[in-house]
Amino acid sequence: MEIVLSGIRSTGHLHLGNYYGALRNYIKMQDNFNCFFFIADLHSLTTHPHPDDFHAGVRTILAEYLASGLDPQKSAIFVQSDVPEILELYILLNMISYKGELERTTSFKDKIRQQPDNVNAGLLTYPVLMASDILIHRANLVPVGKDQEQHLEMARVLARRFNTFYNSEVFPEPKAFNFGDDLVKVPGLDGSGKMGKSEGNGVYLCDDEKSIRKKVMKAVTDAGPTEHNSEMPEPVANLFTLLKIVSDQSTVEEFTNSYNNCTIRYGDLKKQLAEDICKQTLPIKARIEEIYKDEEYLRKVVKRGTDLARESAQATLKEVRKAVGFRSFLSSDD
Ligand code: ADP
Ligand code: TRP
Numbered sequence: 001m002e003i004v005l006s007g008i009r010s011t012g013h014l015h016l017g018n019y020y021g022a023l024r025n026y027i028k029m030q031d032n033f034n035c036f037f038f039i040a041d042l043h044s045l046t047t048h049p050h051p052d053d054f055h056a057g058v059r060t061i062l063a064e065y066l067a068s069g070l071d072p073q074k075s076a077i078f079v080q081s082d083v084p085e086i087l088e089l090y091i092l093l094n095m096i097s098y099k100g101e102l103e104r105t106t107s108f109k110d111k112i113r114q115q116p117d118n119v120n121a122g123l124l125t126y127p128v129l130m131a132s133d134i135l136i137h138r139a140n141l142v143p144v145g146k147d148q149e150q151h152l153e154m155a156r157v158l159a160r161r162f163n164t165f166y167n168s169e170v171f172p173e174p175k176a177f178n179f180g181d182d183l184v185k186v187p188g189l190d191g192s193g194k195m196g197k198s199e200g201n202g203v204y205l206c207d208d209e210k211s212i213r214k215k216v217m218k219a220v221t222d223a224g225p226t227e228h229n230s231e232m233p234e235p236v237a238n239l240f241t242l243l244k245i246v247s248d249q250s251t252v253e254e255f256t257n258s259y260n261n262c263t264i265r266y267g268d269l270k271k272q273l274a275e276d277i278c279k280q281t282l283p284i285k286a287r288i289e290e291i292y293k294d295e296e297y298l299r300k301v302v303k304r305g306t307d308l309a310r311e312s313a314q315a316t317l318k319e320v321r322k323a324v325g326f327r328s329f330l331s332s333d334d
Pocket of ligand 2: 005006007008009040043129130133134142144148151
């Protein structure tokens with residue numbers, strides 16, 4: 001069975017971008033693959049979260065994963081920092097990752113711009129840690145949104161390079177995965193770009209009905225089309241992209257037609273969009289709080305997931321160490 005792995009950083013609540021770009025695919029894949037899903041708490045340290053908030057951040061994502069439908073009986077669900085094998089692989093992959101290629105990564109260049117006073121080495125080697133997350137389980141498929149394409153490419157390069165460098169076949173080349181043809185990019189409601197935690201333009205799985213309506217009704221639009229079949233400006237196209245994601249086909253067709261013949265009323269479009277978002281997210285919201293509070297259940301889920309993840313990681317690391325040439329004086333294993 002092919003191996004699937006993915007994770008989300010513990011940097012706040014999950015939004016529609018996380019859900020449709022990543023999480024919904026995790027849920028769909030659970031029945032047909034050997035799945036590992038985790039919370040990337042180490043990756044979230046690049047932005048220096050306060051120690052008092054750190055654990056709550058991890059617990060939030062865990063509760064939101066489970067409330068969305070990740071099933072601990074089907075998938076190994078774990079926290080990155082509970083699997084130290086990832087970090088040993090990270091050190092080893094760092095030795096075959098080069099400063100130039102890491103500096104050229106788009107996400108690194110973005111971060112330098114966003115946080116010029118905190119350009120730490122963890123930011124530079126972020127893709128190496130991510131490659132370690134993936135390769136430690138020898139994953140074949142990685143469900144992620146479009147923004148992670150370049151990081152996935154780096155994981156593929158490192159898998160190939162390791163195999164060549166150490167004349168081995170330890171790692172398969174992982175592929176980014178989405179059902180549909182393309183990786184998804186969920187836009188924000190502010191007119192341009194993607195929905196993101198740091199962009200402040202998100203609709204969250206934990207939002208209540210009122211705030212969802214409010215956010216959607218406030219979305220940027222324009223004065224409306226004046227010529228038949230005219231091209232949509234980006235903010236309007238973004239609303240249609242969201243509609244295509246959450247609504248059924250006939251609704252999308254109805255509004256596309258009314259846009260094309262200039263009878264569209266953006267108020268109606270937004271009302272429908274808010275309603276369809278609520279239909280998808282409110283049942284999830286209803287489960288989050290209860291799961292968050294159930295410490296015993298969360299502990300059980302993570303215990304099972306961590307045991308599975310460490311077993312898989314240790315098997316890979318054994319091969320890796322052999323390939324690199326380690327032979328311990330402390331064990332007779334060879
Ligand atoms: P954020 O970008 O909000 O900080 P993360 O970087 O932790 O969230 O992303 C976790 C997962 O969600 C990744 O697989 C990423 O590709 C996906 N994702 C995040 N935002 C979007 C978006 N707007 N559209 C599609 N996928 C997204
Ligand atoms: N970098 C990913 C993001 O920001 C999170 C992540 C860390 C990840 N390690 C991963 C995703 C391994 C997939 C596989 O979204």
